[in-house]
Amino acid sequence: MFVIRRKKCDEGKPQCQRCSKSRISCSYEYVKSPETVTHLIQRTKPAPRPFSELESSVGASRSRNISTTLGLAVTSLPVSPTFGSFRKSTLPAAYQASNLTPLFSETDGTLATSLVPSLLDPFLCQTDQSHASLDIFDSATGIFSRVDTHDYDLGIEVLLPDDSLAEDIATQDFEGIQPLFCIVPTMDRNVKENTLSFVLQCYSQWAILFVFEPLRIIHALREDIITYFSSEATRSRTILIANFMRMLSSNPSVNSTGMPIVTYLASEVREETQTFMATPPPSAPMVDRQNAMRILNNTLEVMTLQINACSMAACIESMDDIAPVFRRACSEPLDRPLNLTNILMGPNLNLRHFVSLDIMGSVTNGRPTYFKYEVAYSVELYNRMSQLQEDHGLQWLHGLPDQFIMIFAWINSLHETPGANVDIELITRVEMEINQVEVILGVSGDPALKIGRTAVHECWRMALLIYLYMVLCEADASDCRVVHTMKSFMRIINRTKPGRIPDTYLANPMIIAGVAACKDRDRNIIRQRMLSVPECSTPGTSGHDAIRMLEDIWMRTRSQERAAVWVDLRIACLNVTGTMSLPTPGSVRPSIMPSLAHTSPTVGIDSPDSMPPTPMPLPANAPPLQQVQARIRLVVQTLTELGVCSMDVQPASANPELPAGLVGARVDQLVEHLGELEKLSSKLDMNVPLDVFRDIDQNKNPNNITKNLIDDTAAENQWINGRLHAIESYRDMLGEALREHFPALQPHLPPPPGTNGKLDAVVEEEEGMIMDS
Template identity: 50%
Template sequence: MTSSSPSAVSEDSTSLGLATWSNEFSLNWNHDAPQGVDVSLFRPSIPPVVSQLLSGFDPINSSFTLPELAMLPVDVVLAVSDSTFQEIPIVQDEDNDPEGVRLLLCPTPALDKNAKSNTLPFVLHCYSQWALARVFEPLKLVYTMRDQVITHFSSETTRNRTILIANVMDTFAKKLAIDDSRKTILNHLVLDVQQSGAYFTATPPSSVPNWDRQNAMHTLDSMLETFSLQIATQSISACIQSLDYAAPVFRRACSEPPEQPVNLANILLQSNLNLRNFAIFDIIQSITTGRPTYIRYEVPFSLELCERIYQVQDSIGLRWLHGFPDQFILLFAWIISLCEVPRAGNNAELVTWIETNLPHIKIAVDDSGDPVLRIGRMVVQECWRFAVLVFLYMVLGQAHAHDPRVIRALKGFMRLVRGVKPGRNPDAYLFTPMSVAGVAATEAQDQDTLRQRILGVRECADPGTVGNDVVLELEDIWARARDEGRPAVWSDLRIACFRVTGR
């Protein structure tokens, strides 16, 4: 029988918050540069937020005017009228949608180009195309996405933004990249939500806590929807900047008092998608950049808790959105918290308990849908299991890349990667665990495989995107370790992130 908690760790230690990983929130906040990095090489800054870029903009009225800075390209679909209507393309080839997501989200309408009522079908179509291109298991998302789009579209305050987001999604889904026109739109959307976040954070909390949390969650909703576009099209630095703004909003949305850590397990087990989404982004940005988490978390961990998360995966889990198993997110956070326990890294019994019980953490695999896609999704999630091992040994155990345990974990990871053919599925969802496991890659063959698989994903091939930055970080780690005649260690990732992003 497998033990559900390590005997070598006290009950208190399993719920330690990330005490030294918290930060005071400020729009000018930045982490200190890693030791040995010349700060003068980088001058990152947060640009001033443009005030009310889209205020007074009515996309349903063709007579709208915008400030000169915010003028949009003529091919952007803002309303359904003679001058601005764009036909929804009728896609005959359904090879990119073997699970029928497009039909579920937006049945193809018979379009009348003069009917304003066709704006919503266009928006739904754009969101369905985006889901096919970016969502790990779009079938799990389809009804939630449809309801959310309809809700946003029915509101005067969110309709304009929803239409602009749809235009960015439409272009990305067609090209897996966005043109200069859509980059302009996205930059305006980002500045707008950053301004909203800054304004909310600067406003004193309401005397009614529940009301304040609801306002925070509403603000966070807009910020994270825009953030989903950023992680597909913009740099790591730009994404981190948006998290700078979103983190204090998230903290106001949590029920714990400001002086207490946020219980991560409660976040992962509750129904609010935006709270779960931010917490996952926070943990992922930490393990893939070497930076601290934004939020101080209380992190309980046990196999029983993993089982509870597994049981609710279909109803509230976010594995279907990003391909990150929620149980592993919790385990990553727990490992981070254990790093704050004196001598925990030297506790061989603790490390053994984690590596022994890791195979017992069940991952949900949807039996429905396309069988080929299902195989790719299974590979992605099992790759995360090996990425956890690499992280465990190199972070908690402070092992270097030549440690036999690290070599063994990386070998298992690479065997899975090479076991599936290169392609959008699964590679579009593999480059994140690759950024973790890649720190341990020392053989030229493994480095070449990781480089080729990441850059083979269309949106990762463009400079100034998250995926491309990941490759630059890995190249920096590999080159420095090679030039200095030593194996890589985990702190190399933090230095590489700073050298590539300035953050």
């Protein structure tokens, strides 16, 4: 059973352990109880902390460069004035009309320029003594509620999360982030002098909900925010991002007010990136790299916000824009692969963050990485990364240690090496390296958070093993090694109670495990755990698109009665997002990957929901037209899978059922579907106008152009058929009248077809047709 402790002081004498660990002095003041109550033990509370201690504690914190992900790095290198500042263009009308904060003028929607760095003085002087404690070891008394149920053999009392995962920020700050970051309680944000306090509060709320280990970076983040707020060039952008972080923290489902903000930020970044790439680079390579680094600082910050608010297609499009800027920021020649070791162990977080997003995105959506990385994993490298993990790692953001990122890239590199998939010693070595990685957790006084974060790391370890077997060894989901690792993964999931931590950070490893899940029970658990996270349950977000990808894989493998292979993930990404990158031979892949189409609902293009689902075969007794439609969908799906498989051709499979590999299997399926179409053609008697095929050849949307054309053609055919029928009826009635009144002409007239009605009825019918037309 967990021990419930008071948040501020454990009342130990002569000095509490809680204050000792925090390296702050401790004094006591007894809590007064009513005189009528005599059985209570006298309690004490900590004394107010003087302002000198608060200032010294903040000033003594490590100053690490954490800018990239949060967009707050302050580079000390000289930067060309052409690419430094965030352009001050007009905000969207939807944002101007919204009542977000009083930080913008009521007349023109622009930022009030009267804010000056002198605002820091009143902020540092106004300290609420009752909330000035810097104690970071708050307990988890508010996160769980006790229930009577089985305990999953954990040896502790089972705790279930509260009903809502999106509770108030104050009830989720179990590590005391806000008192370390800003003034508590927050001052009135409608007062101009409190703008900095409001910005710090917004960033602290975002860090509590969307940063894996916020205590690792909270002090350096606070200092960088103050620095950026002091600059006229970056203050407006910092305030705008703070507004969006405040909305995202209060409701992870971005509404119509918040979406224009992130869309505006993304469009500004895209224009800035395009301007940078269109400008000829300076003669000095160092200056060009510095300018590119400054652009990355702005773009990757917005990218972090997009991951939680926008669709996967929009995130892929942003990565397409950022990739060429990242390449110019690297020191390696353009014809050489990038040294991943130097990037991950280097001091620049901009470069580390991009390669992390690139590799993690490739792992979770099956697309190739934007660049080829040079990886040389060894024991010495592992020891160096472990030593530098505290200051250089990105584990604090997503919960994925740098050692795992390096091993993911190592597996990708071996996958492109001929013969590596059959080298038993090499595969055994990779397994050993994965199991020997020791992940170092940051300091936290909350035992529930420690358990959740440990579960995240172990799930990543199991997902890494699944990735090894399915990618490097080319095994399917029914392989005994994959099945054994999948059981270990699900054992961790089942024994870890749902909650924002760990479920928010388990979404990515659950995508990998979802590809390997064969049992409906495991699939349902993964689906439910991912849907319990608000960012994944909201349509139009990257998390929701990931669930749709897993559903696509499960439906396709179920209909084809086979186990999933890793290429199914890439096919599912194409089906859901409509984007697919094409890898290019050589050491460096293109800076911007071409895509078939960008279908993001946030930019006004057709939503991926409009794409046809994975086709299902129809029974033999279905109508011929429905069979043809279903077979055509199967042809399109097979062509898509053939294109994806051909981009990643591997040596012939050892499986006797697939002697020609996945490509040969898809070709056989395509031939089979085309043969069935040929057989069905004899059962149909309908004709399709040539204009339909001409429009399709011109890449016009069949859902819009073709349907309208068919409807117009059908109406025109109906009108022409009516006129022809009227003429034929008139001809028959005329012949009948001639035979009656001129018997001598009867041998020269066609035989009577029978009584067709009166002449005036035919004339009325013909006139009605003409009037309707």
